[in-house]
Amino acid sequence: xxxxxxxxLEELAVQLVARSNQLAGQLHPVVRATIGDLVRSMxxxxxxxxxxxxxxxxxxxxxxxxxxxxxxxxxxxxxEARAHIEVQRMIDAGTDPAQETTSEHYVRWVHFExxxxxxxxxxxxxxxxxxxxxxxxxxxxxxxxxxxxHIAPPADSLPRLLKRFEQAYDSKKLSATRRLIAVAAAHHxxxxxxxxxxxxxxxxxxxxxxxxxRNGVGSSMWSVSRGLAKTVDQxxxxxxxxxxxxxxxxxxxxxxxxxxxxEFCGYFLETCIDQVNFMESLLxxxxxxxxxxxxxxxxxxxxxxxxxxxxxxxxxxxxxELERGKAADLTGYQVRRGREILAELIKAGLLVxxxxxxxxxxxxxxxxxxxxxxxxxxxx
Numbered sequence: 001x002x003x004x005x006x007x008x009l010e011e012l013a014v015q016l017v018a019r020s021n022q023l024a025g026q027l028h029p030v031v032r033a034t035i036g037d038l039v040r041s042m043x044x045x046x047x048x049x050x051x052x053x054x055x056x057x058x059x060x061x062x063x064x065x066x067x068x069x070x071x072x073x074x075x076x077x078x079x080e081a082r083a084h085i086e087v088q089r090m091i092d093a094g095t096d097p098a099q100e101t102t103s104e105h106y107v108r109w110v111h112f113e114x115x116x117x118x119x120x121x122x123x124x125x126x127x128x129x130x131x132x133x134x135x136x137x138x139x140x141x142x143x144x145x146x147x148x149x150h151i152a153p154p155a156d157s158l159p160r161l162l163k164r165f166e167q168a169y170d171s172k173k174l175s176a177t178r179r180l181i182a183v184a185a186a187h188h189x190x191x192x193x194x195x196x197x198x199x200x201x202x203x204x205x206x207x208x209x210x211x212x213x214r215n216g217v218g219s220s221m222w223s224v225s226r227g228l229a230k231t232v233d234q235x236x237x238x239x240x241x242x243x244x245x246x247x248x249x250x251x252x253x254x255x256x257x258x259x260x261x262x263e264f265c266g267y268f269l270e271t272c273i274d275q276v277n278f279m280e281s282l283l284x285x286x287x288x289x290x291x292x293x294x295x296x297x298x299x300x301x302x303x304x305x306x307x308x309x310x311x312x313x314x315x316x317x318x319x320x321e322l323e324r325g326k327a328a329d330l331t332g333y334q335v336r337r338g339r340e341i342l343a344e345l346i347k348a349g350l351l352v353x354x355x356x357x358x359x360x361x362x363x364x365x366x367x368x369x370x371x372x373x374x375x376x377x378x379x380x
Contacts (some may be wrong), residue, residue: 019273034361046229125198142156152193168308
């Protein structure tokens with residue numbers, strides 16, 4: 001853990017709190033929940049991309065609808081993406097374990113829930129010497145692991161290291177500012193320990209998400225994984241640098257470099273702030289309405305939507321939900337025509353509901369995501 005009094009890290013932690021609070025108040029809670037579903041897909045896309053697994057956003061959406069590719073490799077990646085999303089959904093809903101997110105129980109729970117959803121083909125790791133190891137969901141590794149130039153600690157040291165990990169980052173012992181710095185520090189230390197044969201990167205990022213959420217700055221509205229993937233070379237290089245042994249007596253008291261850990265913490269917190277700022281700019285109601293209008297105007301010109309569509313979408317955005325009976329008044333048409341326009345939007349996936357008589361809310365089908373949320377996913 002970086003020492004107390006590092007002004008830059010403390011300033012970044014305070015800034016992250018301020019920026020996340022501003023983001024949280026921008027949209028109606030119902031709309032936030034809908035966008036949260038989209039951001040979970042984004043988070044899984046970028047977190048898996050860091051590991052070299054590139055799953056097209058449309059394939060992710062199909063997996064969530066139980067539509068899997070006949071190609072075995074694509075199907076494996078779809079199952080992996082769905083597993084990630086389902087675990088994060090539990091975290092966002094608060095149905096994850098109540099224990100500290102840095103406890104051995106919690107990290108093993110994340111690994112178990114993620115890996116138990118994977119196909120057998122993705123539960124095989126290679127240990128030093130080329131031996132194939134079966135990844136058992138939730139089980140600590142029993143052998144050695146080498147990742148690049150990093151030789152992970154021996155397997156028999158993991159129980160002791162995980163106990164120290166929980167003690168060092170126990171949120172009850174830290175101030176609000178120090179807890180946010182600890183999220184970044186714990187992220188590195190977890191990856192350094194590498195407690196499982198495989199899946200450590202995804203588990204680390206899910207645990208970081210859960211910890212940020214519990215500290216009141218994380219939400220389903222933004223994802224640090226996007227920022228880490230966008231700067232993946234820096235992410236990996238600063239992680240590796242923090243693996244270095246300490247450089248003399250002025251570089252902390254532990255075995256690893258405190259200076260390099262502080263540099264990683266700064267990078268991690270700056271990346272969090274950058275992603276909150278990105279989503280804040282993307283989700284400003286006026287900007288959302290502007291992009292929605294451009295999209296709807298194009299669809300009306302192409303005779304794929306009817307005039308009056310934007311009024312219904314605007315109401316759903318600003319009020320969270322749209323009562324079906326209001327369709328005629330909002331569009332200015334007769335009741336029957338208002339219902340027809342509402343039905344068009346539901347068929348297009350732009351409005352969704354849980355039943356034929358309940359209010360509708362905004363939907364974001366894959367075909368419009370790039371138009372309404374530019375740069376959320378890379379253009380492919």
